[in-house]
Amino acid sequence: MFSRNSPMHHHLLSLFFSILIIPTHCDDRKTYIVYLGDLPKGMEITELHHISMVQGVLGRNFAAEALVHSYKKSFNGFAVRLTKEEAKRVEEMDGVISVFQSKTHKPQTTRSWDFIGFPQKVNRSSLESDVIVGVIDSGIWPESDSFNDHGFSSPPKKWKGSCQNITCNNKIIGAKYFRVDGSFGKDDTISPRDSEGHGTHTASTVAGNWVNSARLFGLGEGAARGGVPSARIAVYKTCWSSGCETTDILAAFDEAIFDGVDILSVSLSFKSMGHPDLFQDVFAIGAFYAMKKGILTSIAAANMGPELSTMNSFAPWSLSVAASTIDRKFSTKVQLGDGGVFEGVSLNTFDLHNTTYPLIYSGDAPNITGGFNSSRSRLCFGNSLDESKVKGKIVLCDELPSDATRLSGAVGVVLPTATYSKDTASFFVFPLPLAVLTLNDGRTIHSYLNSTSNPTAAIYKTNEGKDSLAPYVASFSSRGPNMITPNILKPDIAAPGVDIIAAWPSITPISNEKGDKRLSKFNIISGTSMACPHATAAAAYVKSFHPTWSPAAIKSALMTTATPMSPALNPEAEFAYGAGQINPIKAVTPGLVYDISESDYVRFLCGQGYNRTSLRSITDEEVNCKKMEKETVWDLNLPSFALKRNISVSFFSVFHRTVTNVVAAKSVYKAEVIAPQSLLTIQVTPSVLSFSSMGEKKSFTVTIEGTINVEIVSASLIWDDGNSQVRSPIVVYGTQ
Ligand SMILES: *[C@@H]1O[C@H](CO)[C@@H](O)[C@H](O)[C@H]1NC(C)=O
Ligand SMILES: *[C@@H]1O[C@H](CO)[C@@H](O)[C@H](O)[C@H]1NC(C)=O
Ligand SMILES: *[C@@H]1O[C@H](CO)[C@@H](O)[C@H](O)[C@H]1NC(C)=O
Ligand SMILES: *[C@@H]1O[C@H](CO)[C@@H](O)[C@H](O)[C@H]1NC(C)=O
Ligand SMILES: *[C@@H]1O[C@H](CO)[C@@H](O)[C@H](O)[C@H]1NC(C)=O
Ligand SMILES: *[C@@H]1O[C@H](CO)[C@@H](O)[C@H](O)[C@H]1NC(C)=O
Ligand SMILES: *[C@@H]1O[C@H](CO)[C@@H](O)[C@H](O)[C@H]1NC(C)=O
Ligand SMILES: *[C@@H]1O[C@H](CO)[C@@H](O)[C@H](O)[C@H]1NC(C)=O
Numbered sequence: 126m127f128s129r130n131s132p133m134h135h136h137l138l139s140l141f142f143s144i145l146i147i148p149t150h151c152d153d154r155k156t157y158i159v160y161l162g163d164l165p166k167g168m169e170i171t172e173l174h175h176i177s178m179v180q181g182v183l184g185r186n187f188a189a190e191a192l193v194h195s196y197k198k199s200f201n202g203f204a205v206r207l208t209k210e211e212a213k214r215v216e217e218m219d220g221v222i223s224v225f226q227s228k229t230h231k232p233q234t235t236r237s238w239d240f241i242g243f244p245q246k247v248n249r250s251s252l253e254s255d256v257i258v259g260v261i262d263s264g265i266w267p268e269s270d271s272f273n274d275h276g277f278s279s280p281p282k283k284w285k286g287s288c289q290n291i292t293c294n295n296k297i298i299g300a301k302y303f304r305v306d307g308s309f310g311k312d313d314t315i316s317p318r319d320s321e322g323h324g325t326h327t328a329s330t331v332a333g334n335w336v337n338s339a340r341l342f343g344l345g346e347g348a349a350r351g352g353v354p355s356a357r358i359a360v361y362k363t364c365w366s367s368g369c370e371t372t373d374i375l376a377a378f379d380e381a382i383f384d385g386v387d388i389l390s391v392s393l394s395f396k397s398m399g400h401p402d403l404f405q406d407v408f409a410i411g412a413f414y415a416m417k418k419g420i421l422t423s424i425a426a427a428n429m430g431p432e433l434s435t436m437n438s439f440a441p442w443s444l445s446v447a448a449s450t451i452d453r454k455f456s457t458k459v460q461l462g463d464g465g466v467f468e469g470v471s472l473n474t475f476d477l478h479n480t481t482y483p484l485i486y487s488g489d490a491p492n493i494t495g496g497f498n499s500s501r502s503r504l505c506f507g508n509s510l511d512e513s514k515v516k517g518k519i520v521l522c523d524e525l526p527s528d529a530t531r532l533s534g535a536v537g538v539v540l541p542t543a544t545y546s547k548d549t550a551s552f553f554v555f556p557l558p559l560a561v562l563t564l565n566d567g568r569t570i571h572s573y574l575n576s577t578s579n580p581t582a583a584i585y586k587t588n589e590g591k592d593s594l595a596p597y598v599a600s601f602s603s604r605g606p607n608m609i610t611p612n613i614l615k616p617d618i619a620a621p622g623v624d625i626i627a628a629w630p631s632i633t634p635i636s637n638e639k640g641d642k643r644l645s646k647f648n649i650i651s652g653t654s655m656a657c658p659h660a661t662a663a664a665a666y667v668k669s670f671h672p673t674w675s676p677a678a679i680k681s682a683l684m685t686t687a688t689p690m691s692p693a694l695n696p697e698a699e700f701a702y703g704a705g706q707i708n709p710i711k712a713v714t715p716g717l718v719y720d721i722s723e724s725d726y727v728r729f730l731c732g733q734g735y736n737r738t739s740l741r742s743i744t745d746e747e748v749n750c751k752k753m754e755k756e757t758v759w760d761l762n763l764p765s766f767a768l769k770r771n772i773s774v775s776f777f778s779v780f781h782r783t784v785t786n787v788v789a790a791k792s793v794y795k796a797e798v799i800a801p802q803s804l805l806t807i808q809v810t811p812s813v814l815s816f817s818s819m820g821e822k823k824s825f826t827v828t829i830e831g832t833i834n835v836e837i838v839s840a841s842l843i844w845d846d847g848n849s850q851v852r853s854p855i856v857v858y859g860t861q
Pocket of ligand 8: 771774861
C-alpha cells in the first residue's frame with residue numbers, strides 16, 4: 126500500500142501504531158467476521174445461536190471455542206476462527222450477508238478552532254451537555270485537565286453506558302475496552318486507559334474542556350479546547366500496541382450504538398487502499414447501524430495522500446474527513462559553519478543553545494564491523510552507523526532513522542527528502558533534534574561537507590510562524606475519487622489536521638518512542654485522525670441545536686456551509702477537500718438540507734448490485750431492487766455531485782435531488798451555477814424554489830452536459846435566498 130509513498134511517509138505513519146505482529150497459530154485458521162444483518166425481531170440472539178449456526182454447516186465437531194465474539198447488541202454477527210474453506214462454506218449459508226477476514230487497522234490541536242472561525246465565546250445551545258460523543262480509538266487518559274467534570278450535571282437519562290476499570294465522572298460517562306480474542310501485548314494496559322496518546326488527543330479535540338496555557342515545551346502555547354466542551358465523552362478502546370483489529374472495532378460499534386451515543390468519531394482507517402464491498406468494510410457496517418439509530422459517524426479519510434485514489438472510506442452514510450492546514454507553521458533552522466542558513470521543518474523541542482557540532486554524512490560513517498557499507502549506512506537505520514564516528518555529531522541522513530532514540534550517540538539529524546513539504550515533517554515529534562529539508566538544500570549541505578575538513582552545523586529549536594496560504598489540504602491526506610461508487614464524491618469535507626495541540630497522557634513520551642524522556646500534558650500531532658474529531662465536534666455542535674436532525678441532515682448542513690477551498694493550492698480540488706473547510710457556526714443555519722432516509726440508502730445499495738435477498742436482512746424497508754439501474758446510484762440525495770466520464774466523449778446526465786426547508790418558514794431560493802462554460806452546461810430545473818413552511822420539501826433536477834478534456838472539472842450549485850447560500854460541489858472527472 127505504501128508503494129506510492131516514500132519510505133519517509135511510511136515511517137511517519139508507523140510511528141503512531143507500530144506494524145502488526147500476527148500471532149502465529151498452529152493451524153491455518155484465521156479470524157473471520159460473519160455478518161448477518163439486523164437483529165431478528167422479538168428474539169434475543171445468544172452465542173449458542175451463532176455456534177449452532179456454524180455447526181449446521183461444519184458439523185458437530187466444530188468447537189465452540191472457535192467462536193471469538195458474538196455481536197448481538199445493535200446488529201447480528203459473530204467473529205470466528207475458520208480455515209479458508211470453512212469460511213467459504215459459511216458464506217454460502219442462508220442469511221449470511223458477508224464473511225470477511227479480520228485485519229489490523231491504524232489510527233490515522235488549539236488554534237485550529239479560532240482559525241476556522243469558531244471562537245471560544247460562540248453561542249452555545251443549552252442542550253450541548255446532552256450530546257454524547259463516542260470515540261473509538263486507543264482509550265483515554267482520564268486525569269487530564271481536559272476531562273475534569275467540574276460543573277457538569279449527571280449524564281443524560283437515556284445513557285446506558287458504563288466504565289470499566291476507571292471510574293466514570295460526569296465528563297467521561299463511558300469507558301470500555303475491546304480485545305475480543307484476549308491477545309494482549311506485553312505493553313498493553315488492559316483497561317480503557319490510553320498509553321498511546323492518540324485516543325486522548327482525539328477525544329480532547331472533540332469535547333475537551335477549556336485548559337489555559339497548554340503548550341508543548343513552549344510550542345503552540347495557548348488555551349486548548351474541544352469544539353463542544355460541554356458534551357460528554359464515551360470512549361471505546363480498540364487500539365493496542367499491535368494496532369486495531371476489525372473484530373474489536375465492530376464490537377465497539379455494537380456496544381456504542383446500544384449505549385446510546387449521539388455521534389461517533391472514528392480516527393482509524395484501513396491499512397491498505399480500496400475495498401471491494403461495503404459489507405466487508407467494518408467502518409461501513411458499523412456506521413450503517415449507527416445511521417439507523419440516528420447517529421452520524423465521522424471518519425478519518427486516511428493518510429495515504431497526496432496521490433489520487435488513496436482513500437478507503439466510501440460509505441455515503443459516513444462523513445469522511447480530509448485534513449487541512451491552519452495558519453500556524455513550525456520551522457526549524459539549520460546553520461552551517463560557513464554561515465549558510467536553511468529553513469527546515471519539524472517539531473524540535475530540544476534546545477541545543479545554538480551550539481555548533483561537528484557534521485558528518487551518514488554514508489561516510491558505516492559500521493564496518495557490523496557488516497554495513499556506505500550504501501546501507503546512508504539510510505541511518507539500526508546499528509548501521511559507526512558510533513565512534515558519529516557520536517557527538519550532527520548526522521546528515523538520506524532516510525529518517527528508524528531507531529532514533531539513541532542514534533549511535535548522534536546529537537541531531539539533518540534530513541533532506543523528496544517528500545519535503547511544509548506540512549509533512551511536522552507530522553510527528555522526533556526523539557532527537559531534527560530538521561527536514563528539501564533535496565536541494567541537502568545537496569548544498571553535502572557540498573559544504575565535501576569542501577571543508579571540519580564541517581560543523583547547529584540545529585535550532587523550532588520556531589512558530591504564520592502560514593499565510595492556509596488553509597490547504599495536507600499532502601498526507603488521502604484523496605478521492607471514490608473507488609467503489611465513482612459517481613459519489615469522497616472525501617466529504619476538510620477540517621484542521623496539521624500541528625494540532627491537544628491532551629496527551631502524562632506517562633507517554635511525546636515521540637511515542639520508548640527511551641524518549643520528554644513527557645507533556647499536551648502534544649502536537651498531525652493526521653486526518655486530528656481532522657476527524659474537528660468534524661465530529663462540528664456535527665455535535667449542530668446536533669445540540671437540532672437534536673432531531675438525521676445524520677444525513679447534519680452532514681448536509683456541514684457540507685453546504687463549508688468554506689470553499691482553493692483549487693490553485695490543491696490541484697486535486699474536490700478529491701482533496703470535498704465541500705471545503707468546516708464552518709460550525711454557519712452549519713447551524715444551513716437554510717436547506719439534503720436529507721436521506723434509510724430506505725434511500727437501501728435503494729442506493731440495490732443500485733450498487735445488492736439484491737433483495739441480501740438486503741432483506743439489513744432493513745425492514747420494502748425493497749424492490751428491480752427498479753434501480755446501476756447508473757442511478759448518483760441520485761442518492763447527497764449535497765454533492767460527482768460524475769465520472771470518458772475524456773473527449775460528450776455526455777448528458779441527469780441528477781435528481783430534494784431539499785428540505787429548515788430555517789425560515791417563508792423563503793424563495795434561486796439556483797446559481799458556477800461552472801467553466803467552455804466545458805460544461807449545467808441546468809437546474811426548476812431554478813426557483815418557493816417554500817411556505819418549515820419542513821417543506823422541494824425536488825429539482827440538475828442536468829450536466831458537455832465534453833471534458835482534462836482530468837478534473839470543478840463547478841458548484843448554490844441555492845440562495847439572500848440569507849443562506851446552500852452550496853454543493855460538482856465535480857466531473859475523466860478517464861481515458
Ligand atoms: C448568538 O445568538 C443571538 C441570539 O440568537 C444572536 O443575536 C447572535 O447574533 C448570535 N451570535 C453569534 C456570534 O452567532
Ligand atoms: C481491568 O478490568 C479487567 C476486568 O475486570 C481486569 O482483567 C484488568 O486486569 C483490569 N485492568 C487493570 C489495569 O486493572
Ligand atoms: C539562538 O538564536 C536565536 C535566533 O536565531 C535567538 O533568538 C536565541 O536567543 C539564541 N539562543 C541562545 C541560547 O543564544
Ligand atoms: C555495529 O553493529 C553491530 C551489530 O549490528 C553492533 O553490535 C555494534 O555495536 C555496532 N558498532 C558500532 C561501532 O556502532
Ligand atoms: C552494501 O551491502 C549490501 C548488503 O549487505 C550489498 O547488497 C551491496 O552490494 C553493498 N554495496 C557495496 C557498494 O558494496
Ligand atoms: C561529495 O563527495 C562525494 C565523494 O567524494 C561525492 O560522491 C559526492 O557527489 C559529493 N557531493 C556533493 C554534493 O558535492
Ligand atoms: C442475491 O445475491 C446473492 C449474493 O450475491 C446471490 O447468492 C443470490 O443468488 C442472489 N439472488 C438473486 C435472486 O439474484
Ligand atoms: C468509456 O470508455 C470505456 C473504455 O474505453 C468504454 O467501455 C465505455 O463504453 C466508454 N463510455 C462511453 C460513454 O463512451
